Amino acid sequence: MNIYQSKINFNDDFPLRHPADVMKLDRLGSFHQTRLSFSRQLIDELISNNWKTEIIKWNINSIGTGKAVIKISSKQRIYSLVVFCHQINDDERSDRVIAEKWDMTFSLFLGIPSKEELDEMSKNLKIQELGRHLPKQLTLSRANKSVRVFNSVLNNLSEGKQPDKKMINNIGYLVRTTAVYGNGKFGIADYLPETNDNPLNKPFQAEMLTVYLIRYFSIELVNYLAKEKGKDKSITLSNEISKHVGVGNATGLGMAPFLINHQKLIHKWIQARETAISRVLSIKKLSTYNQTKIFNLIERAYLYTTQWNVDDVIQFKRINVLRKELKDISNNKSLNGLLNNDYPLQNVYLHFINKISIETQEILNSIFIEPFPELLDDLTNEMGTDEQNTVAIGYKVNELIKIIKDKYSWALKIDIMNPDENFYFWYTSQAKLEPRLGATQIDHGKEKQLPFDIPQQVQNGLKILTKLPDDMTGAEAMILHPEIRNIIKRVIINENFPFSEIQNNLVGKKVRPIDLLRCKLSFFGATKYDPKSNLWTRITLFQGAPLPHQLQEENATEWLFPYLVNA
Amino acid sequence: MLNVSLNEIYSETYKAYRSVGIEWGIAKDGANLSRWLAEHNFYFLGSTLKNADLYKTGKISLSLRNNTLKKPFSAALMGLLLVEYISSGNVKWQGYIYDYKFLIASMAIIAKEQNVNLILKDNKTTIAYTLEKNIFLQKDKIINTNYFYLEPFHLKEKLSLNHLETLKALPVPKVNKNCWERLKLMAFETYVPESETSKTGAGY
Incomplete structure (x- = not known):
């Protein structure tokens, strides 16, 4: 095994993996959501600081057009998601960044917008990149309905029935975004990581909050329209199904250069992840409770793969191998003994590492990290950074x-x-x-x-x-x-910063940009990667995450590997 | 006037510099300096455009040694490299500089990132110095020279410089709409019409 002993290593027993192993596209393109992912960090923040969500404006008509404002607040700050819903023709609905019209356009706003600010946003949000936006806007985004799912859910609820679980699982969302802009794009606020009093100062937290709130809005919207349509006969979407509704996203090459342009930041992300892996592999003993958790997570991962359906031939084969290998690990007679000995996770890792695919190795890493949030707290605080503008002096x-x-x-x-x-x-x-x-x-x-x-x-x-x-x-x-x-x-x-460079030729014939996208998306916390080519993919965000009213429920922080029973 | 973000300033400046053939690394340095000036409420946009023009017409020097009154050293493009050079070799430098405020930005950035202390003078007075990651200067002082001295700064000189003030980052100022449009037009020059091969498999 190739290990990495460097000045960035720390005093745990198990060394970090070598950048030459980690920073290869086939591995980066096999990453899965972990507890360090930004959507997970957001939910942890919303829970630990008891954030409150409230719809403070709802001017939506019975055909679903109009505007809404959702307030979300912590003790430190108030933010609003400002949403405008539009009527568009079916042939104008594209889920790629190239579209020019959308079912809904929205922005996360610092504070509560005044009437003048709302008027300004009503003119500019609908034209997205072509507009000039306000410095109090933290993000700029848009989404389209998955018309088939949205209409089916609406019709079912209006008739007093829950929708078909299989369809909900197959698509996974009511709406999908095509771009979530942040960090100063088109005149919105710059991301300033050094601002200590900003609860969203960790990477991509404003973007994640935007997506989380549009997910909530999409569920509220379908419930509202079902009520408008079915009146007393209507019901609302069940908690179980609502929780399984995420937000879809279509991501293309726009995301790829980020990993190349932000060397120090990427190093921080990967180093945090590798450090987390190293720390859990260094755990000397596992309690029975945590042994059971690991067993359950392997089983849960297996179930997740049974509901991860794609058309892409390469990813389809990888999922099949992953599914089989997870089943083999779960059924392996030595697993119990390995988890019961000293250095249990290291044992499991070393026992299986050379027998399983990279996709399975990386899902095991997500599983291993999951039960130990107490080992990760300091790491989540280390995942943001200012980029360095000067070159370190002193080199000959x-x-x-x-x-x-x-x-x-x-x-x-x-x-x-x-x-x-x-x-x-x-x-x-x-x-x-x-x-x-x-x-x-x-x-x-x-x-x-x-x-x-x-x-x-x-x-x-x-x-x-x-x-x-x-x-x-x-x-x-x-x-x-x-x-x-x-x-x-x-x-x-x-x-x-040794994890700052992808060690493949990005202009070579063999490059698969989809691997760059998946790496970044895994740090967002995406699930159900569904590649449409080597150049773009659909994914789901926040599937399985607690809704605002569920944030204080027991185990609300645990939503790795979304799975809908009987779907 | 137009509100712009710091990120936009960086991004558009970077591309505008590229459009006149400035090397990638230098273009990024120049964009970082424009961003710093904007963040600290200096007039930056016209200066950025002027520097790009001077580069394009060959009226500005990128050489430490071959600079003259007629063809001064470009602080906007080479400022960061100059402060790195002086800091890494612990050497003194003097020469003709075009638009010395970009040198102040360079000093401030390297001071913050690498805790390097430097002092900038003309032939009579101290214009700026860096100490403990901060920059100190008389922001509104009018400088009537193009010839400057830049060297490492030693703490013992500080007592005579108490009149200089430090700077803090401010909200981004508004920019002249016409100048901004010109910068964006230059940036646009770096874009490429999409080919059919590029569209294949990209979800069109």
Whole structure:
């Protein structure tokens, strides 16, 4: 086993996995939700600080158009989700970012909006990227109904019946978002992680709160419309089914560059996850209670996979293998003994690691972390960071060469003259301002490519460095050769933050951008990854999460692997 | 006037610099400096556009040694590299600088991130210095020179500099709409029309 002993390691018994193992796309693209995921962190925050949710404006008519404001507050802050519902034709409803009209447009607002602010938002929210938005808006988003599910649920409830569980499970949501913008996009508020009095100061908490509230709104909306339609005959969606309703999301390449552009942040996320794994693998004894929990979580994961249905051939096969391997682990006669001995989770890990797929290895990691929130508290506080703008001073040319040869050996091995290793280039689309992949031999625009050809940059940088005096400072080398500034900065960041670089050629023919998306989505807490190609996927967020009125119920924090009985 | 976010300032500046052929790493540095200036209520947008123009027309130098009154060193593009160079080699530097406020931004950023103490002077007075991660300066002082001295700052000099003040981040100022549109138009130059191959499998 390849282990990583570095200055970032800590004093537990089980070492962190090596970046060369972790930072490969096939592994990153096999991650699942964990207790560290941002949607999980949000629910923990809502529970621990006793947040209250209240609908304070509901001007929705019987056909479902109008506006609503949902207030959510902690002791520290008040936020509002402002939602506008629109009527659109079926042929205008696309769940990709390329759409121009949506069933609902919404924004998370700091405080309660005034009438003037609501009027301003009513003009701009509906046009999304084309509008200018207010600095008190923390997010900007839109969603479409899953018409089939929404109408079916509406009709059933209006007739006094609960909807078909199988259909609810197969789709998993009433509405799906296509983009949730944050961090200063289109004039909204900047994300400022250093603001200590901001309860949403951890990564993506404003975005997660937006999605959580639109999920609540979607359930309230269908209940309201059923009542309008069926009057006294109508009923509301059961708690069991409501809890299984998540929010859908369609995610494409727009998300991919984030993992490349935010090196230090990605390091923090992965390091937190790897540290969590290391900590639980270092646990010396498990109580009977926690042994049972691990058994139950393996079983629960298996059940989850039985309801995870996809059309994508590759993912379909991976799920089948995952399902079989989880069943094998669960039925393995040695499991009981392994969990009962010293270092129980380490035993299970080492016993199965070489016999199971990466997808199963990573779901086991999610399972192992789950029962031990007390080991993770400090880690969740370490997952945000300011990006570094300067390059750490003090490196000489010979040291930079050594770091490149050591940390970027994966990039030096790639034959950058081979057309297959320059098969793609990344660019920003003129029409949608979104990242896209072009084919180098076919498409125009390579001269405007985004700098994601890391192996090429590393090899060119090394060539330049080897011609400079050994004792020249890195800063002087970069002043003489500004073209290596970008890659030298990456290299030095990677020296200090080793989980900051994906160790695959992102412009090579074999790249699967879907793996980048899944990695980031796993940190959001997504479930039911449903790839539609190598370039985009549907997912579900907050499926199984407690609704606002369930936040103070027992075990409300435990919602890994959503499963609907009899679906 | 228009409200813009700091993230937009970074993102549009970065792309605008790229549109005139500035290297990726340098363009990012320049964008970070514009963002810092905006955050600290300095006039930044016109200066950013001017720097891009000067670069495009070859009227600005990226060289530590080959800079003149007519072709000064670009603090907007090379400021961060210059402060890293001085800090890492513990050396003194002097030369012609275009738009020294970008150098102040560079000093402030490296001070905050790496706790480096530097001092910027013209031939008569101290313009700014950094100490314990803060920058101190006379923000409204009019500087009538293009020739500057930048060097490591030693604590013993501090007593004579008590008149300088530190800066705090402020809400983002509004920007001139026309200038902003110009920056965005430059940024737009870095975009590419979508090809049919790009659309394949992307969910269109």
